[in-house]
Amino acid sequence: MQQAIIELLADGACYTGTQLSSTLKMTCSSIEQHMNQLIALGVPIIKWPQARYQLKQPIILLNASAIEATLHSKSWSSPHELHLFNSIDSTNQYLKELPPTNAIPICCAEVQTQGRGRFGRTWHSPFGENIYCSSRWQVSCDVAKLSGLSLVTSLAVIATLQQFNQNQQIQIKWPNDILWQGKKLCGSLIELMIESPGTMHVIIGIGLNVNSDTQNNPLLEKPWCSLFEITKKTHDRNELIATLITHLGDYLHRFLNADLSVFLDEWANYDYLYGKEITLTQANNTITGTAGGISEMGQLILKDNTERTHLLSSGDTTLQQKSKTQTD
Numbered sequence: 001m002q003q004a005i006i007e008l009l010a011d012g013a014c015y016t017g018t019q020l021s022s023t024l025k026m027t028c029s030s031i032e033q034h035m036n037q038l039i040a041l042g043v044p045i046i047k048w049p050q051a052r053y054q055l056k057q058p059i060i061l062l063n064a065s066a067i068e069a070t071l072h073s074k075s076w077s078s079p080h081e082l083h084l085f086n087s088i089d090s091t092n093q094y095l096k097e098l099p100p101t102n103a104i105p106i107c108c109a110e111v112q113t114q115g116r117g118r119f120g121r122t123w124h125s126p127f128g129e130n131i132y133c134s135s136r137w138q139v140s141c142d143v144a145k146l147s148g149l150s151l152v153t154s155l156a157v158i159a160t161l162q163q164f165n166q167n168q169q170i171q172i173k174w175p176n177d178i179l180w181q182g183k184k185l186c187g188s189l190i191e192l193m194i195e196s197p198g199t200m201h202v203i204i205g206i207g208l209n210v211n212s213d214t215q216n217n218p219l220l221e222k223p224w225c226s227l228f229e230i231t232k233k234t235h236d237r238n239e240l241i242a243t244l245i246t247h248l249g250d251y252l253h254r255f256l257n258a259d260l261s262v263f264l265d266e267w268a269n270y271d272y273l274y275g276k277e278i279t280l281t282q283a284n285n286t287i288t289g290t291a292g293g294i295s296e297m298g299q300l301i302l303k304d305n306t307e308r309t310h311l312l313s314s315g316d317t318t319l320q321q322k323s324k325t326q327t328d
């Protein structure tokens, strides 16, 4: 029933409780109850006097037929199944618990109540604004090879974004932060499920800020931005999700059939850290130096102040602050 209410409100018009109750064949008090539950979930519903309800702004909701239509228009024929939710704890978590299937499961939600980022961080996941999308792919290869997967995933996201923005300079901060003007546009969380030696499932979870008004709603933790801020227009998330999935499939296929070396030139075009003074933080270690691109294994190349070169497989990077305007 909550789905039906959201679908009615999605056009952004103002509805009276009476209108909703006659369309949905529910009492006004149960409409009111559902509204309160939806508001508690973070759905941006305005309650006007005299029991009138309206969404803060119109929303194009996630829609399976629309996603399928775009996949079809791109001739993407890999067997897949869509799992769309209004609300979920985390789309990655859902796919972790989903029993094995022969098709590629793709899970998206309007809101995540426990969206997860790297290093145990929280992923800000407001209702109906952005993309929270996880997909699970069966891969057969040496587990060591998958260290490059987060980089390849970032390149697939960039390829997707190129189709939706007017050549704005979007960059990748190793290994998988997508930035615009130093602000975070997208992040990915990759989780491995090993079935047997050489056979695994990888869950690729993407959080892409699409329609959030990031300029007027800054986040305390870290500067963020959205495709809306970049292009000054709202975007249909269904189209973006389908485009993202086709690019992920394509990049994953090419990566598994070759290795990271075929992507090095592409990476260099988007490398945010290259030539910058950075500090890399690991659990028990901190190294400061100049970033020098990535190795064929996807490690970050870092030359420290003693000219020693480090090849680093993991860690969190921050820029050495040189001026007040510089952010990471």
Ligand code: BTN
Pocket (backbone or CB within 6 Å): 089, 090, 091, 092, 093, 112, 114, 115, 116, 117, 118, 119, 121, 123, 131, 132, 133, 134, 176, 177, 186, 187, 188, 189, 205, 206, 207, 208
């Ligand atoms: C990061 O940059 O820290 C990674 C963020 C990944 C967020 C996405 S949103 C969809 C999927 N579900 C989650 O709980 N996390 C990922």
